[in-house]
Amino acid sequence: MNTMTYKGYTARIEFDERDNIFIGRVLGLRSIISFHGETVDELRQAMADAIDDFLADCEERGVKPEKPASGKLMLRVPPEVHGAALMAAQAAGKSLNQWATEVIQEAAHG
CATH class of the missing domain: 1.10.1220 (Arc Repressor Mutant)
Structure with missing residues (x-):
């Protein structure tokens, strides 16, 4: 799996051959954050913009931004x-x- 990280958020990266673009989706959040770019540099900038927009929106609404993982994992097993x-x-x-x-x-x- 190809990934990219920015400010502690990690995205899965795929290449769409039909549209000839890279597509990213941030992992580990309930919120859907996706972005795209034609080059790796465009993709990096698009991810930074998407995460920065997400964080700014959270701040504007007065809510704590969701983090990919808190470090607490609760499992139910037999x-x-x-x-x-x-x-x-x-x-x-x-x-x-x-x-x-x-x-x-x-x-x-x-």
Whole structure:
């Protein structure tokens, strides 16, 4: 996956062969923020403009801007999965939080 980052926000980048443009969409938000450009430089500027507009709009409305991730993740899993994960964490000499963070990080970046 091709990505681009600006002010802590990350976008997935794709190339549209039909229109001959790059298209970006910011990931991890409920709000839909998309942008496009014919060159990488145009795309970078379009992303910066889109994020800056989003942040300015939030400020104007007096709302806290949504962040891609807070660092808090709550999961609901079957009890047997929870138990197996807890045993794997203990066997590794780690807390469930430490163990899960490592497993998720490896899966996400693997």
